[in-house]
Amino acid sequence: MITHLFASLPVLLFFGLGYVLKRIGFFSRETIEDIKKFILNFSVPALLFRAFLSLSIQRSYLIMLLVMYVMAGSMVLLGKLVAKIANIRTPYFPLLMSGFEMSMFGYALFISLYGIENLGYIAFLGIGQTLFTFSFLISMLLVLREGKQAPMAAVKRFFTSPIILAIGAGVLAGQVAPPFDSTPTLAMVDSFLQMLGSVTVPLITMTIGYDILIEKKGLGLSFMxxxxxxxxxxxxxxxxxxxxxxxxxxMDSMYRYSMMIIALTPPSFIHSILARRGDAENIGYINRTLSLDCIISVFATMIVAAVYV
Known part of the structure; x- marks a missing residue:
């Protein structure tokens, strides 16, 4: 337990730093949003490209993409069932059952516990739920916000996502390109990508700390x-x-640990981004739930990492 506590301590400190910087007004909201854009478009893709560059995936493992996709979809259906039984009226409750914030949360926690050299394991398992997010979850959120969604828009989002492009490029380069340490030029590129990806964890955790917002009103539903x-x-x-x-x-035991981290990761922050405009009650519910879940997830992950072997 102590080992995992110290491994996660830098993450907690960066959470705290982000929160303090918000309180003293060090960063503007616009700056934080620009940092998030940099993370999603450059540093996380660099991390994933290098992770998939050397990851060996057996053909039989591809069934896990379907397994993760089905799990993500099943969570929405189970959420609807729970909402009906518990008479929960907000349409966002079942959607918050699914979606996993891997890019801006899960990867950072995983790296702090298991090392950047093992990132490929959790990134591979995350592909299935990413497919679900792009093909269904975002579309369902947009239907709630706008009342309609063009089918081709989901396809375009998927194939233009920097995350998907980085994963595909990493897999392809790992199969056809020479080792990145075979020439000075490739070694330089690898070093650049490594440095670019290395800023991901501190930047992600700091921005999450900055965004933490918990209000007393509605805490019961958020906890539920x-x-x-x-x-x-x-x-x-x-x-x-x-x-x-x-x-x-x-499969390697690291896949089991990755599965547990995914299970404990908060819902995708896309819920907040695509919430219905002007719907203050549901926007507050979503943001309060995401903020609280981030805090709970850190400590839950530390406990599970310590006891689950």
Whole structure:
């Protein structure tokens, strides 16, 4: 437990730093948004490109893409069932059951616990839920906001995403390109990408700390949302680890740890970005839930990493 606490301590300190910088007005909101754009368009793609460059993926492992996709979709359906039983009226409750903020949260926590050299494991498992996010989740959020969604827009979003492009380029380069240390030029490129990716964790965790916003009003529903989501996802993760990752595919143990981190990761921040304009009640609910989930996820991840072997 102590080992994982110290491994996660820099993440907690950067959370705190971001929060303090907000309180003293060090960064403007515009600056934080620009930092997020840099993270999503440059530093995270650099991380993922290098992670997939050397990751060895067996063909049999590709079934995990379908498994993760189905899990993400099932969470929305289960969310609708829980909302009906508990008489929860907000349409965002079932959508907050799905979507995983890997780029701006999960990867940073994983790296702090298991090292950047193992990032490819969790990035591979994350592809399936990313497919679900681009193909269905974003479309459902846009339907709530605008009442309609063009089918081709989802396809365009997917194929123009820097995250998807970086993963595809990394896989392709790993198969056809010479090793990046084989020539001075390639070594220079690799060094540049490594430095570019190295700023990801501190920048991500600082911006999350800056965005933390928790109000007393509506905390009960936010807590219920988080506990329902984490409880269901932990059940999914344990079943997938036992029956598929260990039992069927006999995958490396790092995939099991990756599955647990994904299960504990907060919902995608895209929920907040695409919330219905002018809907103050639901926007407050979403932002409060995301902020609270970020805090809970850090400590839950530390505990699970310490006891789950």
């Amino acid at each position: 949302t988080i506990l329902t989501r984490k409880g269901l996802l932990l059940i999914f993760a344990l079943l997938i680890n036992h029956y598929i990752i260990d039992g069927l595919l006999h």
